[in-house]
Amino acid sequence: MKKKLALVLAGALCLSALAACGSGNDQAAGKDLETIKVGASPTPHAEILNAAKDILAEKGYDLQVIEFTDYIQPNVALNDGELDANYFQHEPYLKKKCEEEGYKLASAADMHYEPYGLYPGKTKTLDAIPDGGTIAVPNDDTNETRALLLLQDQGLIKLKDGIDATKSATVLDIVENPKNLTINELAAEQIPRSLQDVDMAVINGNYALQFDLNVNDDAVAAESEQYGAVYVNVIACREGEEGSDKIKALVDALHSDTVKQFIDETYQGAVVPVF
Incomplete structure (x- = not known):
């Protein structure tokens, strides 16, 4: 009986030693990263x-x-x-x-x-956007330009000549606004939370995804693929x-x-x- 107990104890000590060695190796490997x-x-x-x-x-x-x-x-x-x-x-x-x-x-x-998308808020289709309606866009230079170009592509506004994806544009560069839309400039991260307060909103792709919005399924319009290279x-x-x-x-x-x-x-x- 004593012999068996000694063997069991010896085996346990060996396993403990192996475990300690393994733990040490794992830690060492971690430190090497x-x-x-x-x-x-x-x-x-x-x-x-x-x-x-x-x-x-x-x-x-x-x-x-x-x-x-x-x-x-x-x-x-x-x-x-x-x-x-x-x-x-x-x-x-x-x-x-x-x-x-x-x-x-x-x-x-x-x-x-x-791809940038134009997402419905209070208004569900482009044709239904009312005169004097409100559309939210990001307020930082490059992303606002991108948003305004999307609105222009949908015939909602017209920007002055020379504005393209390589230029900066703001609401001051709108030369035609047939529906007298109010373009509400907001911090990009705030726009999804404001979606139900505006008729529509242009939302950055990452923030759209965070709010379970997919440009292919939920947007009423998406920007042209030509902007992908930019x-x-x-x-x-x-x-x-x-x-x-x-x-x-x-x-x-x-x-x-x-x-x-x-x-x-x-x-x-x-x-x-x-x-």
Whole structure:
């Protein structure tokens, strides 16, 4: 009996030792992973990043996704060195903010395009928009231009000559407004919550998705595909770091077939990969 008990105790000690060794190895492996911190909008950007997490782990990187609900702080944090990259904005917005704020940021890679949609609020069809109706649009330069171009394409307004996707436009650039519409300029993140207070609203793709709106199913109109080449969402990093091992690993993982399949299956055309 004593012999059997001794064997049992010995076996338990061996298992404990193996477990301790295994735990130590796991911790060591974790410590060997180099951290990549990426700022992102919750939907779809953070979701897409998380789809690349395992791929990056295999490459020796621990991807940490920091979510932001506005369009200002991700560039501030990246410029200040708190992030390695961010993924939430299209290139015209990035360039505009670098010009305005003096950020030293650059695009490391193109990722996807989110078609802008005009969504019904109090009014359900374009023909039913009343004289003097209200349409909400984003109030930041590049996104307001994009919204006004969509309204122009639907015949609701006309902008002055020379305004296109590469120019900035505001309500002051409207030269024809046959229905005397009120164009309500709001912060992009506020528009979905205001949808029932206006006749219609132009909503950024990421905020539409957060409120379970899909441009293909819920919008009364979507912007032309020609804008896709202009308003491509990018991976941004600090200038001079585009070719670093860390950023190259991030881009390679995000440009994988696994991530492309995730985007196609998850967003059903509301997010269009361009890689």
